[in-house]
Amino acid sequence: MAKETLNNIKLGIFISSGLLILIVSLYLVGRNQNFFGSNFYVRCRFSNINGLIAGNNVRFSGIQAGTVNQIQVIDDTTIEVTLLIDKKMKPYIHQNTYATIGNDGLMGNKVINLTPNMVPAPEIVDGGLLYNKKKPYTDEMMETLSNTNNNVEVLSRKLISTVEQINNSHALWSILNDTTIPKNLNVSLSNIKEATVRINDMSAVITDIAKDIRDGKGAAGSLVADEKVANDMKQAVAHINNAAQESEVMVARIDSIVKQVQQDINNGHGTAHALLKDTMLVSRLNNSMSNIEKGTAAFNKDMEALQHNFLTRGYFKKEAKKNKKAMKE
């Protein structure tokens, strides 16, 4: 009898463990399919469900939220999908939440993704309809990718022909192979440098002249006191201003030309590149540029000084009073 009892206990454990595993398995499977627990339904409509079937997962921002419950064809362009969603997710799903059909991995099952909308909206109700947002499907993506591939092919073919044309262009290669161009460029640059030096000299002369005028030397001093002379002077100053501005523009242009030339040289090949990569030449060019800048700055300073000069100061004050009067009237 004791043996029989022991056997019965063993049998009981055996059957119980089998049933327990079965029940737990069914519960876990059922939980994944939302068979247990409280749920609610929402609907969404698509024109193409791309192989979605009942039982596919529904994810809310990537979190497992429920399953596809039912798929119904409403008309020839509308398919209504009913989703069974865990009630716990209800507060987070709003009426304007987007539903899209996506893939669970590249080769995996279809899945419905619910994406929250940033615009505030009331909470979804049981049986409510969600927005849908068409997402590129894999086959569409593949189609696009195929078009892109075709375009790349066309482009590469054209690129090849362009390179061939460049290779076969005698004119281009004769320019690139011409050794005189860098020399000419070098000469032009040294001319620019000389011009700069001259401008510098000129500004020194102007300084001297201004000094003479301040000292009342020569005809200039007496002319400044005269109103006519003042007007002439005003015009002259405007011209000088213009000249200064134009020289600034010219300097900027020269600067850009230099930069472009430098870039060309850096990217260039052949004899021209070798010649222009001469570091001495570059430093000389830099010096010239700094001289131009210095000259211009000195010229501006001189002009400022001219305004405060006792010869011209009277004219400037007079002009200010005139302006004040006009304002009062």
Place this chain on the structure above:
Amino acid sequence: MAVTDTYSPDDSTAENVVIRIAHLRKQFGTRVVLNDFNVDLHKGESLVVLGRSGSGKSVLIKCIIGLLKPDGGDIFVLGKNIADMEHAEMDQLRSRIGFLFQSNALYDSMTIRENLEFPMRHHLRNLSNSEVNDMVMKTLADVGLAHTVDMMPSELSGGMQKRVALARSLILHPEIMLYDEPTTGLDPVTGREISTLITEVQKKYSTSSIIISHDMHCVKMTGDKIAVLIEGKCYALGTYEELERSTDHNVKQFFE
């Protein structure tokens, strides 16, 4: 005393008849095993059915207990025709009949105790465990094997197995005992022991018996009356001494 091709029941002793076999016919395919077999077993009597191997002796007693269905004739057991019996009624009748199988038919997956308890589980369900145990031990003691109660049948010798089988068929205190070749396969000494045991228990349990055998020693010891089965018929019926003196060649050959 040689008998009879035709059956003529002795009405004066009919109330003492526990088994009446009338015009019994049984065939397997085209082979007729029993053909118009007639015999009566009276209360307290021990009838030996003597016949050659394959003559249909075992078929006869299997027809009596209802294991085989006769093709013709009637078998009255304790006054009732078994052909008319329902399953439950047949079960009830079987509890009043003991059957000792030629191969003992002990359940080899059960202990001796479980073997003996087996017939009681159906027929004596109201008994308490101690009463069942008492009956088992007493019956085993009657065949001299009380010590084997918790052994398995495979642990016993052929003779012991036969005794246990006898104890099992006696445990319900049957009114009729059917023995199918009780000494076959046993050595002569053990065969004699079994024959003696059969006569002892017959007296003790007051049973009427039909014994199938071709062991003449057993036939002589156990049989009050002997029926000779030849060609499916009860060829001769009489006491051992009467048949021994028979001049009929077919009968005489058993006693030579």
Place this chain on the structure above:
Amino acid sequence: MIIFMQLRVNVTEFCIDFNCMKIPSSLLGFFNEIGAASRFVSRYFQEVVQPRYEVKQFIKQCFLIGYRSLPLIGITGFIMGLVLTMQLRPTLIAYGVVSKLPVMVSLAIVREIGPVISALIFAGKISSSMGAELGSMKVTEQIDAMEVSGTNPFKYLVVTRVLAATLMLPVLSVLSDAIGLYGSYLGVNIRDHTSLSLYFFEVFNTLKFGDVLPAIIKTFFFGFAIGIIGCYKGYNSSKGTEGVGRAANSAVVISSLMVFIIDLITVQITDVLGLN
């Protein structure tokens, strides 16, 4: 009626003349066997609902058939899970979907391998033992002895065994599935590293009722077929040790074949019901 009698009489001969048609005796023997088996099955359904119920014997058979088969079926399930995982892995790596290993293994084990392998092992162990046990009981007149003792041997021997086989195989199959999936988990961990909870999360994320329930339901049919064929062969075995041997052997062969036939029918039904 006359034709039927003629059929019965001549069934053992080479062939019979049946309305000028020669019907081989093997074909008649086959139909005879089908008819006898059908009667056996219908008797089972009659007896299973009728009282008295052999509850004690049924529980004993559940223990012998179910509990005692667990180690064998458990080991087989474990090895199948492990081997399947290790065999599938290189192919899945080649296709770049090695992360789908739990998905594939769980579907294979739960839907097919678990139930079918358990049933085949069960057939080998139980059907043969039923055939041999009942066959030898028949030969040694134990079945007759039961009948004489007032016990319905069909109810006591056949009904309890078939019912136990029908109910125990699903339990064994579920346990075999669980052990097989654990074996598969270990198989994954031989090369990669995955936590048990993540692995089983993936498994249960894959499985659906349509995968689990038909697989469980078909094991009831497997169990019934294995039990009834084993008992039929044993209960109707011919006399002698050769008959017992033949009963055991044919019980295994036919019940194994029946497992596949039932599997085929089940897959068709589940396909029609849209559960595949």
